[in-house]
Structures are given as C-alpha cells and as structure tokens.
Amino acid sequence: MTARRDNGPLLEVEGVTQKYGQNIGCEDVHFSLYPGEVLGIVGESGSGKSTLLRCASGLMQPTGGTVRFNTRVDGLQDIYALSEAERRMLMRTDWGIIYQSARDGLRMNVSAGANVGERLMAVGDRNYASIRETSCEWLEKVEMDLGRMDDLPRTFSGGMQQRLQIARNLVTKPRLVFMDEPTSGLDVSVQARLLDLVRGLVRQLGIACIIVTHDLGVVRLLSDRLMVMRKGRVVEQGLTDQVLDDPQHAYTQLLVSSILPV
Numbered sequence: 001m002t003a004r005r006d007n008g009p010l011l012e013v014e015g016v017t018q019k020y021g022q023n024i025g026c027e028d029v030h031f032s033l034y035p036g037e038v039l040g041i042v043g044e045s046g047s048g049k050s051t052l053l054r055c056a057s058g059l060m061q062p063t064g065g066t067v068r069f070n071t072r073v074d075g076l077q078d079i080y081a082l083s084e085a086e087r088r089m090l091m092r093t094d095w096g097i098i099y100q101s102a103r104d105g106l107r108m109n110v111s112a113g114a115n116v117g118e119r120l121m122a123v124g125d126r127n128y129a130s131i132r133e134t135s136c137e138w139l140e141k142v143e144m145d146l147g148r149m150d151d152l153p154r155t156f157s158g159g160m161q162q163r164l165q166i167a168r169n170l171v172t173k174p175r176l177v178f179m180d181e182p183t184s185g186l187d188v189s190v191q192a193r194l195l196d197l198v199r200g201l202v203r204q205l206g207i208a209c210i211i212v213t214h215d216l217g218v219v220r221l222l223s224d225r226l227m228v229m230r231k232g233r234v235v236e237q238g239l240t241d242q243v244l245d246d247p248q249h250a251y252t253q254l255l256v257s258s259i260l261p262v
C-alpha cells in the first residue's frame with residue numbers, strides 16, 4: 001500500500017445519501033481516501049456505485065451528507081459549498097474523471113493531441129511548443145503511436161480511446177482520479193494491457209483513485225481498499241485482499257464465489 005496518511009485524508013465522504021424521488025441511489029455512505037490510495041467500489045448492477053461516484057466527484061450534489069476535499073490552499077473544503085467556478089477549477093486541476101464511455105470523457109471532434117493539450121491550456125499553459133511537447137510525452141506514456149496524434153478519437157479503437165482519456169486526465173498531474181468501469185466493453189487482452197498501464201501510472205505518480213467496477217479482477221489488481229455496496233449501502237469495506245479472501249458479509253461471500261453477477 002502506498003497511501004500516505006501523515007497529512008490527513010484527501011477526500012472525506014460523510015453520510016452521503018442520494019435519493020431520486022422514492023428511489024434510493026445510495027444511503028449514508030462514509031469513507032476517507034488518503035493520498036496515493038486506490039479504493040475499489042464493487043456491487044451488483046443498481047447497488048449505487050455510479051451514484052456514489054457522481055456525488056463524490058462533484059458531478060451531482062447529494063441530497064444528504066458531505067463530501068470534503070483537501071484543497072492545496074485551504075485544506076478540507078465541502079466541495080458543494082464551493083462556487084461552481086471553484087469546483088470546476090478543482091476538476092480541471094486536482095481531479096480527473098475517466099468514464100466508461102470515451103464519448104463522455106473525450107472531445108470526439110478534436111484531435112488526440114488537442115484532447116491532451118487543451119487540458120494544459122485550461123490550467124493556464126500558453127506556450128504552444130511546450131504544450132505540444134508535453135502532450136507528446138503523455139501520448140507516449142500511454143503507448144499511443146505519435147503518428148496518430150492529429151487523428152480524431154472516433155477513428156481509434158476502444159482501447160486507444162481509453163488510453164487517450166488516461167493521458168488527457170493525467171497530464172495535469174491530478175491528485176485524485178475517479179474511474180467508472182474504465183475497462184468494461186474492451187476485450188480481455190486489451191483490458192489486461194490497460195490495467196497494467198493504469199497500475200503503473202497510478203503507482204508511479206502516487207495518484208489516489210476511486211474505481212467503480214463490476215469486475216473483481218480489476219479491484220484485485222488495482223485497489224488497496226475495497227468497498228462492497230448493496231441496495232445503496234456499503235455492506236463491507238476493508239483491505240482488498242482481506243475482503244476478497246475472507247469476506248465477512250454474506251453478500252460479499254456470494255459475490256466472491258461468483259454466484260451473483262457483479
């Protein structure tokens with residue numbers, strides 16, 4: 001585990017509840033995430049994983065509870081008490097979000113290079129040569145062929161699009177990255193390479209991550225800690241190996257024994 005605990009949590013989620021009318025998206029969720037720590041969230045379809053991720057990543061204000069992020073200047077701040085502009089700035093600088101569908105995370109009508117470069121411009125970089133150089137470095141880090149730099153993402157395979165999303169998100173060196181099913185929909189060998197790449201970059205850069213997935217193999221490989229959700233609630237959480245090798249809750253036991261589809 002590479003998490004650093006000396007300066008307190010990077011993200012603190014307390015009592016987060018999201019209701020959609022009568023429907024419960026998630027209910028009374030608590031957790032803290034430390035710098036450099038990778039948290040996996042698993043659970044069957046409809047268990048509230050995506051709802052929780054959206055609440056924690058500033059995309060949807062929960063109907064109850066608080067989400068606090070340890071900002072560089074002012075320390076722990078309730079992200080929904082910030083102005084829209086401040087929250088957007090955080091999202092551009094300290095957070096990354098990697099979506100299951102590249103369409104949600106990339107601009108499909110601008111080139112691969114511009115997809116990466118515009119993130120640098122958004123944080124104030126105005127030097128075209130250095131933007132292009134850094135974009136190239138990142139495309140290489142995610143094993144993209146630089147010959148495709150000026151091509152549109154819609155001409156890429158699913159695996160390439162996900163690698164481009166990773167470059168676009170990591171280029172600004174965020175401290176926290178949210179990933180929603182980053183490998184689903186890709187074929188198995190592409191998934192394995194992508195997971196290796198994510199694992200290498202996350203460890204090398206010491207980025208904290210929250211990964212929502214239905215794939216226990218993904219969390220086994222990437223996450224330090226694991227949270228298991230059912231019907232909007234967290235039923236079990238702990239160190240990933242502990243939870244997967246010695247599940248305490250009956251529902252986790254079913255998930256791990258593959259009796260339930262996750």
Ligand SMILES: Nc1ncnc2c1ncn2[C@@H]1O[C@H](COP(=O)(O)OP(=O)(O)OP(=O)(O)O)[C@@H](O)[C@H]1O
Pocket residue numbers: 020023024025026043044045046047048049050051052214
């Ligand atoms: N926009 C919405 N309006 C009403 N109910 C919603 C909405 N979004 C989600 N829900 C409900 O909230 C609950 C949790 O859904 P959520 O999508 O967060 O689960 P999930 O675990 O991410 O599922 P999946 O793995 O299928 O994406 C479900 O009962 C779902 O029907």
